[in-house]
Amino acid sequence: MKAILYAVPGHQGWEWKYSLDIRADMRYWLEQWGERAHIRLLEPSLSFGQAARLMELLNCSRVRHNDEISLLKKMKELAHEAEIPAPWIEQMTLRDVPCKLIGPQLAPSEFVVMVQSLEGRSLLLEEFAQLTEYVKLGSVAADPLYYIQYAFLHGYLRVSSGFKTVQKRNWPLFMKRTEHTCRRCGSGGDNLFTTDCIFCGCPCSYCESCMQMGRVRFCSPMISSIATVNGQGAVQPNGLDGFITPWGLSDVQAEASKEALHFLLNAYAKNSPEPQRFLIWAVTGAGKTEMIFPMIAFVLSRGGKVLVTTPRKDVVLELQPRLKRAFPHTKVVTLYGGSEERWERGQLTIATTHQLMRFAEAFDLVIIDEIDAFPYHNNPMLEFAASKAVKPGGAYLFLSATPPEPLQKAVRRHQLPCARVPARFHRHPLPVPKIIYTEPLNRLILKNNIPQAIKQIIQISMDRGAQLFVFVPKINMVEPFIGMLRSGFPGITVEGTSSKDENRADKVVQFRQTQTRILVTTTILERGVTIPKSDVLILGADAPLFDSAALVQMSGRAGRSKDDPAGTVYFAVREKTSSVMGAIRQIRDMNKLALRKGFLHKS
Template sequence: MRECFDKSILFGREVLKQELTEESDFTEELELRLETSTGFIKRNGKEYCRRCNAPVYPIEQNQCYCKQPCTYCTKCIQMGKVRRCSTFYHLPEPNIFQKAAEPILHWKGRLSSQQEIASEELVQTIKKNETRLLWAVAGAGKTEMLFSGIETAIRQNKRICLASPRVDVCLELAPRLKNAFPTVTMIVLYGGMEEAYTYTQLVVATTHQLYRFKEAFDLLIIDEIDAFPFRLDDSLQFASEKARKKESALIYLTATPDRIYQKKIKENKIQSSILPARYHGHALPVPVTVKENNWKERLLKNPMKTKVYRKILELLKSEKRFLVFVPNIKWMEQFECILREVIPKKKFESVHSEDSDRKRKVQAMRDQKLDFLLTTTILERGVTFIDIDVLVIGADDQIYTESALVQIAGRAGRSPDYPSGEVIYYHDGLTIAIKRAIKQIKRMNHIARSRGLIKNE
């Protein structure tokens, strides 16, 4: 690479040479300090990918430019192919940042008493380089509770990453963090991003992007730890550990911890802060269940005779905006066509994980330019819309876990100006997940009332 090569793009990162955008050779001076490592690690006679820690297996007739028997990792191939003959490049994290101008934190809002307590617990966790789980109901104001801790880390010249499994969550968090810390260097990392990577003190990233970091962060915050794919992917959890320094603070955020984390909290095996109420002091909307027999066929063949269709008309007539969750993309596309025939004059869109235009559609809903939005579980968490109701079609489908149903219900009633909202689970038979989701929401409301945190009833 050219002599003007910006070495900072390697600080705290572990990347392949082809992942770097600048062309040419490394300078001699840089090569003296550059740390290199092989693509694979051998343990107990087996090979593992250095980037994601997945086991690597031989691939027959694999052609490689090294002209030797070679293979590559199929687990993290979407990040670029890691071969046996690959070389990773790394420079240790030096914490050299452009000094942020005062005031560092520009947020002028006020925290509730329960938020203040949790915020201070987070600050102390960060100062002591410890681990803490923040269990806060959807709409409790988790992001705002992080601000003092992030400010503390910035003042201590620490490098900070806020990661989430979902791109939509990152895209919503980024502008809020930029507004709160406008003089702090920041970048947002996700698959398909348009801007080139630059070295910054604050990083917002999908958990997949953590693959490219090595001992970079003094503070790692992982939002939505129960979300797919992070919860079920050991390699992503490996990446999160690799991305933070040995001496660092780790904060987990969730509204719906799984039973493993709930047990750890109960047995005091992890420090935790629990917020059972929203900051505006109103109870969480409790979902109601509505039986919709044979919904998969009836909504496509004769929708006007269904309870779902009548509810949609009722909401449109009252000019109430709403989200409609459906269990899969194929069925949603069919249902969208039906709706465009029976309600042609209404403005609505559909979004899913493979939708390249998802960002624009979600923003249109946020800007109140749509009457409603059809969505898969891609919008179950991390997005906020003002004054909406929520309909879940086929809540009995196996895609809807207890966690997903609780998160979906949490899209309603988030704003202090519109703290209530209707949540309806349409089903063809109650499932354990539906029952547990409603029980969990009622339990959090009960705990909040017992603590005197719900004051607006």
């Protein structure tokens, strides 16, 4: 997209501005100064990204504007620095233009609704058009740039180039180099590609990392709201119990929730521009969802907005009915790819982490569930999106059974406040994995034979009426082990599934309904599937693909029910690895902590 660059008189000379629709600027300056209003216009129009960069350089240079010839010369020097093509620079001219009322009449009611609808959002122009269509703003849809520019001038919106541009100097020669990063996802470098652009008429970079959400170009306007701070009344620390009692939490859960509430109280009291962070480190099956209810209620009671985000769509769909039941008088919006509520606004939002790219400074509290899960874990793009979504002075609440190592290190160094939840609601210890030694899995597949030790483990599970998760490290191992298990246990229903299985959802339902006794699978089912009476066998637990976090999560499928809290977990390995021993150590440490805190049954 192209934009116009112009200057208006300021306290220290002229101040440069960019415009998506100069008619809105003329209207605005006429309202400010009356008939004497005039602007100094730069021609020709530029790519919006170039206009934004040149404006920044001009305003930083503080060039005096009395001598038009020397000003134009200086402008052309700065235009080279802004990487504007030479033919455009040669055509640059300046002229004084009196402001005239040449735009359409604004529809005041639509203008107000537009600004309200953009609250907390960060959108491309195409997405803005979809929003105005959804909200039925006919006048805005007819002249979108006019309304956007007018709101921008009044300080209701931010309008930024799709890319953030910074200049750095290379060591040791200290030569200047320009770096671009995508404002929506934070990607740069090799993730940016340059092509001829039909929108601005010159070579223009675009971001490939977040293309699935719409293409961000150097010349794309990013339209976002200005964060507002809600009035927040004081809450006494002893009044926090009122946010915990209604939810019927166990003492284990209540202790963690109270620590998190104290954190929020202190975080909001600080009113720091930097968002504060807190981690709830809870064992698998501890009831993390129920533990966040007090924090949600606390923020909502203060007029704030809450986001609960998770990497996986299936978890979002699972959370939706639970949160709606818990907060029946709160507007709950659910967002994922294909969601029908994409443009709805609510006090409580549930979303996949990818959807956060469309938000900016929107939420007082951002709760990130399964922070260690794919695709959020080790994904700078999604971490960047999450960092944009929280308001200044807001807070993050991380939930995880297996926090990534950087978070664990921050906890150890007292840089990240943390509440540990070392016991499940039924107050029984976590099943500690037992190690058995086997040949490499590839050799077992070649032999087409299950070792006797593994057969005995499986038979014990079958004899006690349990269902069995059998985890393997690779997708291509699922089918061979299905065949071996069916041969070895002809009277038992054995199925298998993986991320490539189109019928995975149906097979999980059959497993939940006990139609299947043994399910061979990969880490795709390491979390999110709870079976009341289940055991776990991890074949090739020493495989490089299984880190400690994955092993802990897979182990966590066992012993989740109060009727069967002592399910068994076996690690079948060729040799002990740091991941295997680290997982066992983490589970034992949580059991020791639970025992020390009195969270386990004395029996």
